[in-house]
Amino acid sequence: MTAVVRGRAPHPGPWQTARVTGIRRETPTAKSFTLTLSEPRAFWPGQHMIVRLTAPDGYRAQRSYSIASAPSGAAELDLTVELLPDGEVSRFLHDAVEVGDVLDVRGPIGGHFAWDLRPALGVAGGSGIVPLMSMLRHARALGEPDLFRLVVSVRGPEDLYYAAEVRGPETSIAFTRAVPDGYARPPGRLTADDLAAALDPDRELYVCGSTAFCDAATRLAEAAGVPTGRIRVERFGVTG
DSSP states (O other), X not given: OOOOOOSSOOOOOOOEEEEEEEEEEEETTEEEEEEEESSOOOOOTTOEEEEEEEOTTSOEEEEEEEBOSOOOSSSEEEEEEEOOTTOHHHHHHHHTOOTTOEEEEEEXXXXXXXXXXXXXXXXXXXXXXXXXXXXXXXXXXXXXGGGEEEEEEESSGGGOTTHHHHOSTTEEEEESSOOOTTOSSOSOOOOHHHHHTTXXXXXXXXXXXXXXXXXXXXXXXXXXXXXXGGEEEEEOOSOO
16 A cells, blocks of 8 residues: 655654564665554655664663655555664664564654655765655655656765665666766766756755765755755764
8 A cells, every 4th residue: 555645744653662574785884674663653755763772771872764665554664774883773773683673763753854745856865865765665656756756876886775676767876986887977976967857847856965965966956946945955964
């Protein structure tokens, strides 16, 4: 079943438990975790969940992770987590969590970056693809893939999240350092031409990635004539 977003973005409920029912490696430093919530929560693409860990001595740590799956109305959702060098939560999730484990979660969180099904273009830098992948998956599940177009900037093929799924007529990928054999676009940073092919006057722009990437992508979009009021930005921090 595909859930269609309408009205206002859902607000978070109380903390609940979620059982890990699947783990998939996306890149050498990223994994997707399928969680089955004890109580289903409606969400919009672009929202995130908080994961909380509690040590035996009572110490707690929590981090926010974007939802990667499309809304479905079911109790399942996917979180994709990048392993950060000094990330205590991401390290635990990558090294210790197994299928069958139970986590404390709360959400969905966030309204500004939530996608409301208006035609949009997502511009992702590296791991910034995660919330935009939720949007892409939702558009495809609705049978309207052109509702959401996606431009991804990533260092090389091994760094591309969802590599087997992301490619399609509504997406383009800008590899900045290394390209697959036979790839037409040479390696290099995102350019105005990369955005121009996917932009049209009616599209909202969703930009997600590091602060430097978001600033650069926003400048390209503004130079292409996109009004500032139609650009939504979500910057990823360095905590993990």
